[in-house]
Amino acid sequence: MPTILIVDDDATIRGILFDLLSETYECNTASRAEEALQYLDVETYDAVLTDIAMPGLSGIELLTRIQDRGLATPVILISGKGGEADGRMLLGLGAFAYITKPFSLDEIEQVVERAVAQGSS
Template sequence: MRILLVDDEESILVPLEFLLRKAGYEVGLAKTGEEALKALEAGPFDLVVLDLMLPGLDGFAVLERLKARPDPPKVLVLTARGREADRAKAEALGAEAYLGKPFATEDFLQAVERLLEGA
């Protein structure tokens, strides 16, 4: 299973990459919305873990573009934006799950596993 982590914070990317690789996943990294879209063009991913607050193209725009693809990956939004309106917008754009920062690593891994079951 391939997972793309999209976040502009090293303090999030590094530990999540380690955690996912330890769990046996292939992991790609992107720090901007533009990098995320390029990574998705370069190869398929089963899951995208997406922050909403990114420099340049924000997470909502990335979500909208990737869900317009013929065979879109599942998306777990992982963000500090905890307002219900943000959650509703992400879900309306096609996100399968939404997890607020800060989060427990167990909750994160469970969400990833749930989304990848049967993928």
């Protein structure tokens, strides 16, 4: 079963995403990017779904650290702010996808499915 790492400092969002995705994927959750990096030290993930704005390291910094480790894990960034220009910039940095809040659960499912398919090919 593919494994997803969900990273968000908001426990409600983490719970919603976990409940949604754990029906199809094995999921781990982290409340901070630093915690996510510890998970990435010991486990391989098929995709990482992370908020951008968090205390400590941001989701963008998490993306950079994942890339610096040479991991090909697709990273999906979620933001409460931003627009099309921000999305293009994040995709240019190597994000698999950029999703803005409020998001639909269908959108999350579709993007994660595509990320997992890319990660396993």
